[in-house]
């Protein structure tokens with residue numbers, strides 16, 4: 001299996017090189033040259049597999065440069081860190097299925113891919129006798145999951161940029177209380193979009209990228225998306241009988257999670273529709289419902305991990321929407337840079353509406369949904385998951401099974417939950433133990449030059 005760039009400017013690379021390249025060297029994102037499909041019969045034969053066994057079945061179709069025994073061992077090691085034996089269990093509440101993705105070390109869905117990616121980096125670096133300098137951006141959850149995926153690992157330094165004061169207090173502590181020597185937190189005076197721009201800017205400087213062996217932990221990295229494909233299939237196997245289509249409702253920020261669902265569907269998963277749920281940062285909802293992809297200002301909301309305007313993985317979807325025409329993708333991003341918007345044909349917009357439905361859920365509706373769901377079912381939703389549940393309530397009116405992705409544990413967003421329900425959230429030990437820990441973090445302006453200088457000074 002070889003990987004190509006959405007912008008068409010690199011020679012195809014194999015899986016391990018794609019993982020190490022992160023952002024494609026031409027500024028695009030990497031995708032497999034073809035999407036491996038599975039049949040309905042194969043899907044049926046996977047019903048009794050454990051999560052790691054299923055992960056191997058899926059991931060191995062995209063990887064042909066790691067021996068099978070090594071790949072299975074990497075997968076097993078990654079999911080052994082989860083606190084639930086099913087890794088991503090599904091529970092049924094009030095007529096919807098909740099796919100719980102928060103049983104990893106940092107209590108968010110990001111652990112599912114970042115435990116795997118951390119182990120994968122370690123494996124490749126050991127084999128190649130190389131070092132890696134990870135530079136990542138987070139609006140709250142990716143940062144701690146990435147840090148916990150690589151903390152203390154030999155040959156890896158990690159620099160994580162988060163928007164200062166714009167994550168939840170727990171999210172900030174989960175990052176800054178990790179004092180391992182290889183971990184560096186940077187609080188940027190700006191938004192997540194500023195942080196992501198800086199990361200992409202540094203990776204786009206190929207001399208710097210090569211000299212410091214820069215690597216990506218964001219969903220820029222294909223391995224992130226790939227690992228997330230697995231739980232869509234796992235969930236389908238738990239909720240649907242043979243051939244039955246289901247709806248997935250996905251709280252969406254950087255478009256990586258929903259893109260993983262799109263890939264699962266392209267591989268053969270019976271998906272009726274992917275629901276793209278946004279908070280007030282609703283550029284993608286505007287795009288799907290009105291064809292308006294113009295960049296607005298990032299707004300701070302109750303669901304900070306989704307406080308994003310320019311969603312990175314949207315580019316991967318555009319590659320398929322534009323029928324794999326890399327020149328058209330490049331032109332779209334040139335337009336975005338010049339005009340702050342991308343224009344689409346009516347035919348393209350029709351296709352988008354076949355692939356997705358979307359709703360934007362504001363603060364009031366998020367709070368109401370948390371409150372009502374708790375009242376009706378006793379189950380506590382975090383604000384991101386509540387956005388997805390509300391979107392499903394608004395958009396699905398027939399009896400198609402609906403799976404809502406529960407992307408984070410509610411205790412990560414205690415203030416929002418208290419505001420919604422009036423009750424304190426039971427705090428799991430992973431969060432309780434953060435209280436009073438010493439922290440380390442440097443603060444910087446949203447300036448790539450400052451970040452670059454800090455990396456040079458730190459890595460040497």
Ligand SMILES: N[C@@H](CCOP(=O)(O)O)C(=O)O
Nearest residue numbers: 138139140141142218219254
């Ligand atoms: N929601 C994310 C933002 C970064 O997204 P990623 O999927 O590209 O890592 C976060 O919580 O940091």
